[in-house]
Amino acid sequence: xxxxxxxxxxxxNYERIQLEFDDKVNVIIGENAQGKTNLMEAIYLLAFxxxxxxxxxxxxxxxxxxxxxxxGSIYKRNRRFPLEIILSKKGKKAKLNHLEQKRLSxxxxxxxxxxxxxxxxxxxxxxxxVRRRFIDMxxxxxxxxxxxxxxxxxxxxxxxxxxxxxxxxxxxxxxxxLYVLTDQLIEHASTLLERRFKFLKLLRNWAGPIHESxxxxxxxxxxxxxxxxxxxxxxxxxTISNRYQEKFSKIEDKEIDRGTTLAGPHxxxxxxxxxxxxxxxxxxxxxxxxxxxxxxxxxxxxxHSEVGEYPILLLDDVLSELDDFRQSHLLHxxxxxxxxxxxxxxxxxxxxxxxxEAEIFRVENGTIEIQx
Amino acid sequence: MYYPEPISKLIDxxxxxxxxxxxxxxxxxxxxxxxxxxxxxxxxxxxxxAKRELTHCSVCGQITDQDPCSICQxxxxxxxxxxxxxxPKDVIAMEKMKEFSGKYHVLHGAISPMDGIGPEDINVPSLxxxxxxxxxxxxxxxxxxxxxxxxxxxxxxxxVKPSGIRITRLAHGLPMGGDLEYADEVTLSKAMEGxxxx
Numbered sequence: 001x002x003x004x005x006x007x008x009x010x011x012x013n014y015e016r017i018q019l020e021f022d023d024k025v026n027v028i029i030g031e032n033a034q035g036k037t038n039l040m041e042a043i044y045l046l047a048f049x050x051x052x053x054x055x056x057x058x059x060x061x062x063x064x065x066x067x068x069x070x071x072g073s074i075y076k077r078n079r080r081f082p083l084e085i086i087l088s089k090k091g092k093k094a095k096l097n098h099l100e101q102k103r104l105s106x107x108x109x110x111x112x113x114x115x116x117x118x119x120x121x122x123x124x125x126x127x128x129x130v131r132r133r134f135i136d137m138x139x140x141x142x143x144x145x146x147x148x149x150x151x152x153x154x155x156x157x158x159x160x161x162x163x164x165x166x167x168x169x170x171x172x173x174x175x176x177x178l179y180v181l182t183d184q185l186i187e188h189a190s191t192l193l194e195r196r197f198k199f200l201k202l203l204r205n206w207a208g209p210i211h212e213s214x215x216x217x218x219x220x221x222x223x224x225x226x227x228x229x230x231x232x233x234x235x236x237x238x239t240i241s242n243r244y245q246e247k248f249s250k251i252e253d254k255e256i257d258r259g260t261t262l263a264g265p266h267x268x269x270x271x272x273x274x275x276x277x278x279x280x281x282x283x284x285x286x287x288x289x290x291x292x293x294x295x296x297x298x299x300x301x302x303x304h305s306e307v308g309e310y311p312i313l314l315l316d317d318v319l320s321e322l323d324d325f326r327q328s329h330l331l332h333x334x335x336x337x338x339x340x341x342x343x344x345x346x347x348x349x350x351x352x353x354x355x356x357e358a359e360i361f362r363v364e365n366g367t368i369e370i371q372x
Numbered sequence: 373m374y375y376p377e378p379i380s381k382l383i384d385x386x387x388x389x390x391x392x393x394x395x396x397x398x399x400x401x402x403x404x405x406x407x408x409x410x411x412x413x414x415x416x417x418x419x420x421x422a423k424r425e426l427t428h429c430s431v432c433g434q435i436t437d438q439d440p441c442s443i444c445q446x447x448x449x450x451x452x453x454x455x456x457x458x459x460p461k462d463v464i465a466m467e468k469m470k471e472f473s474g475k476y477h478v479l480h481g482a483i484s485p486m487d488g489i490g491p492e493d494i495n496v497p498s499l500x501x502x503x504x505x506x507x508x509x510x511x512x513x514x515x516x517x518x519x520x521x522x523x524x525x526x527x528x529x530x531x532v533k534p535s536g537i538r539i540t541r542l543a544h545g546l547p548m549g550g551d552l553e554y555a556d557e558v559t560l561s562k563a564m565e566g567x568x569x570x
Contacts, residue, residue: 103556105556105557105558106556144557145557145558145561148557148558152519155519156519156523158486159484159485159486159519159520159523160485162485162486163485166485172490174491176527176530176531177483177485177490177491177523177527179530180523180526180527180530181485181523183526184519184522184523184526
């Protein structure tokens with residue numbers, strides 16, 4: 001799939017722009033703070049209805065304006081799909097084919113995007129939250145029902161945490177409602193866990209060989225799941241749910257004591273091993289980067305195999321962070337099949353024929369011009 | 373230029389209604405000025421009467437102008453069957469179906485710890501009392517199919533199960549007269565789960 005054109009209105013520092021893109025590689029060049037990342041963010045938002053940088057939609061609307069609008073045309077299987085996101089102080093609307101989609105899960109998945117930004121180098125080093133977000137977003141865009149279950153899970157979790165606080169402070173004493181919410185939580189937790197396991201199985205198939213090749217056959221990457229309950233990935237839904245039951249009855253007193261839910265997908269993590277060692281703790285910075293890159297490249301292939309089309313790749317200011325070998329590996333992988341947006345302050349020093357054929361856009365203070 | 377007081381008061385009152393903003397309130401107020409006097413009087417009376425003459429049925433909790441309500445008083449209805457709903461409007465919806473001959477119990481809400489609503493804040497205690505002495509054989513839980521509605525149904529079920537009363541839950545599934553292709557994935561998977569033998 002590829003994005004043919006985009007229109008922005010009152011979005012960040014863009015008052016009103018309209019751009020047509022190349023279906024292969026687009027390079028966005030500009031000094032810092034001119035609006036390169038804002039353009040990447042707009043494309044990301046069109047896919048996920050959320051920014052990758054901020055949870056507050058208000059920040060995305062230009063100062064003094066009532067609303068911001070992003071419109072884009074996507075082509076997949078030779079058909080055009082218009083997408084539209086309207087952000088206002090009252091909330092947001094997402095339209096697919098000009099029709100408003102009330103459920104997030106009916107909209108997400110229309111456009112598949114893989115973003116690789118400097119923050120993603122943190123995928124390995126950063127907090128578990130970063131890795132949970134990664135796994136949730138990726139499953140969500142190939143399997144929209146996952147987003148529904150995640151939303152339900154978070155709602156039950158909020159209810160349960162409130163009740164645990166009430167029990168902790170002796171505002172309530174009857175535990176019947178706690179058992180009800182535990183059952184409800186387990187129902188969604190097991191579904192999420194089962195789907196995460198399935199996704200990991202697919203991810204490993206791609207990430208392993210890719211990592212081996214980027215590391216010139218020197219490194220073996222393993223992706224492990226660190227669950228807050230004793231489960232194995234071979235278990236079926238019912239067994240997973242039983243394990244959660246056992247866990248929650250064991251930690252009941254502790255949960256009431258602390259006033260919060262202590263097990264579930266919201267406390268799990270991913271662990272990456274290179275040649276048998278935990279990269280987060282023992283890996284060099286180079287190994288951590290290679291791991292992050294392998295995972296992103298694996299995502300591209302995974303989406304292709306699950307959705308039947310390559311996603312759009314956004315490389316925000318990361319190309320210069322990679323050494324020559326990794327750069328050319330990356331550019332070689334996307335060559336001719338993945339529509340890619342590269343943002344950078346300068347293309348000097350990036351010698352690759354892929355970039356020579358690219359469409360070049362120059363960004364300066366909220367205006368964008370095509371360089372002929 | 374300001375509105376004369378009678379009309380600005382009227383506008384103010386309309387703004388208090390749900391879904392009515394300042395613009396609509398002005399439009400409605402001016403419309404009232406154009407109405408026949410009799411119609412306006414009738415309208416005013418209905419508003420006051422609705423508030424003054426309606427109470428909650430002491431048995432089932434439904435809004436009614438007589439206590440107990442007409443459904444609870446109806447001897448032709450089956451006392452052994454109680455359908456539990458969240459909202460008075462749900463009773464009306466069920467009654468339109470004209471197929472249910474049991475009685476109702478209106479909870480007036482659902483249990484939601486984050487909103488500070490516990491079982492005792494909705495009509496759960498009165499339901500449990502009712503079950504003690506009315507010879508009820510089946511309880512149909514017809515709360516809404518969302519997190520809070522489900523939790524409320526599960527809660528009631530846990531409390532009532534030991535008494536041996538049969539407990540059922542409304543089925544989830546496809547809307548009638550619709551096309552399968554337009555159903556969302558979650559509804560479809562619930563419908564698949566609840567499939568039955570033909």
